[in-house]
Amino acid sequence: MPTDPTSAHATRPFVPATRVRGFGTTVFAEFTALAIQHNAVNLGQGFPNFAAPDFIKEAAQQAIHGDLNQYARSMGHPRLVNALAQVYGPLFGRDLDPTQEIVVSVGATEGIFATIQALVEPGDEVILIEPFYDGYPASVIMAGGTPVYVPLRPAPGTAASWVLDMDELAAAFSPRTRLLIVNTPQNPLGKVFSRRELEQIAALVQAHDVYVLSDEVYEWMVYPDSAAQPAIEHIRIATLPGMWERTITLGSAGKTFSVTGWKIGWAIGSVELARAVFMAHQWIPFAVATPLQEAVGAALEQAAARDYFNWLSAMYQAKRDKLFDVLAEVGLTPVRPDGSYFILVDTGHLDVPVPPGVRRDVAVARWFASHVGVAAIPPSPFYSPEHQYLTDNLARFCFCKTDDLLDEAARRLRAKLG
Template identity: 45%
Template sequence: MLRRPTQTIIRNNSLINNILHMKKEKMSHQIHSRRIEGLDNNIWIEFTKLAADYSVVNLGQGFPDFSPPNFVKEAFTRAINSDLNQYTRAFGHPPLVKILAKFFGKLLGQDIDPFSEVLVTVGAYEALFCFFQALIDDEDEKPVSGRLMTSADWVLDPAELANKFSKHTKAIVINTPNNPLGKVFKREELQVIADLCVKHNVVCISDEVYEWLVYDANEHVRIASLPGMWERTITVGSAGKTFSATGWKVGWAIGPKDIIKHLQTVHQNSNYHCATGAQQAVAEGFVKEFGRLGAPESYFISLRQELQLKRDRLAACLTSVGLTPVIPEGGYFLIADVSAVKVDLPDSTETEQPFDYKFVKWLVTNKGLATIPVSAFYSQDNKKSFENFIRLCFVKEDSTLRKAEQILQEWKTEADPVIAPT
């Protein structure tokens, strides 16, 4: 039976590009080390290796270098000692899916069934993987990328977004708080997306892994809570970001059972399961937080306050050496405009590389500071607009941030003026 090609609107994000690439290559059972649209396959591996080879201060990788809270670490220890070391239910450890349903049911205003509307996955990555494997047919469907933020003020462009929708559109992926921009979508912007989804009968997958890390007076709004969106939205979350334990790889997808059931099929026939002990620890963590949700003693509140101070510290340092930080409203990352930096980069045989890619390599090898080029997150058509930005992770120990400050201050002192006059 012939079918019309349909479209999937995606955010300009390397993770989604990777998932689509894996799906396209899955039938060949081969590994290809080639560039895909908008991303070098090995960019994260390359910069991680560079950081390790040069023993640098690493603000590139998005993980905390401090410990998770004691109450979840202790729960993990108890789980192991009580012999929760074998397989649990494939779609999620019962204590975890029950508290997730209760917790997010309260936040979304929904009566969520824990066994048919919650899927526990190996990190948020696998939740996204299952979505695309289950619902997107790469033989008939194609991703449509678009720069949905204007460079002037980093707001959603409603007209451009509306133009990306058509009768062929099947799904949209959003990410709020956003990586790498740190943008938190406002209720009005999410309503624009919701209206388009309802109008065109489009499924929404909402990546909300940084949901608790929202700064200043900003508010995280869950798109599944808007009218008409629960029945068409998969909300993705991450215990790694929620409890500062990225190595545990516990994620989840929450949504209506008629969509979740397809993700469950993919999950049980691929990864099948994630660590029982980690799931139990996350369950106990959510039980504790449910009892103090919104209270000053909540870990979610104290972590947000702590990270906001770290964000402000790094932003102040960047400003002091003449760089221009874009202050994030949420998330782990801060991006900085480096277009005013005067650096004599060595001639490169990789002439097609954007400026930020070459600058980041220079920063690692010459100054001992690891960051990430922002253009890596964008499709080929949009790379040029973002090659003057680098991404830095501020979710680090104060001692790590202090070392980064020393590097930047020494660089400014030894090469002043590093920054071109404006």
């Protein structure tokens, strides 16, 4: 805004509030635009490019047709919270109270924001495991909290070989620690934390009397491997002894039903924790889109009878294998994910010019879009500045795409790198 010093109402240059001042735009904005510019196959942003199941779309159409147009119950539309209690009760090994232990959120994203707003005081510390989903630090900072970072230590092989050094984790706790965020199955690595790892995390959490936000949005995308030791299975940290009272677990209809644009998520926890999350939620969106909640509720009611969750993980496992094989074939040494729909690759051998002031992983991801015609995401935004050097030789591809698109990506990768 121009400033006229002679005016009685001279304005100061606009400065955003401190809590947002340090934020750049997300990496996804740049790389989606780049994919469009170069007509690249977009294996960057993790959204399914295929149709959602008919049964959820039909339920949404019926809900709109039935005039479910007004504000929903703030904590969650009854049909959805009842369905969530039915699905998750057995998974948590308890009778869930649909009216007091579940909060429906605007995607898991709002669940993250509301949970952190509900638990974290200004000055509190929140432990984040790197690589982290890039929404966590932003939510911590907006609550006035301080993120404390502990990186998984990379090792060749599968995602399971990237380990959390428990001594390093123990050293990250301080008297100011309030919350630890676990993401399993994990984005962008695809690690599924083992029972042993979660037990060790739980022991530290209890010893320091803190809480856990368990982001389990990829809970149904787990790829069991009969040869793997320990066995690959999705463990909910809230089910470990003493953890129900300390854990808020988040889920997402966007991931589960391939409807990321619907932005329906949920937070599940004890009456006390869910109430705290609700206190924040009621002043963030107040309520979430009613007809879409109705549709997700109807879909969850049908999921077991349709064997939908097994179908989903088998469908994604085949896509993982398809992309993994071609990435291995063209020499990108992919890290095999045990869950989620992402694969990290090693780009260290590629001779890509890196302009001054640009991180190598960013330059390589731009090169993938412009020279190979396949867009990827640079993983440095998933690390704190002090640990970003760990991502110089990494790129993230996603496989939540139609087989046609994955085949076209394979063709382009083979043509340029094969």
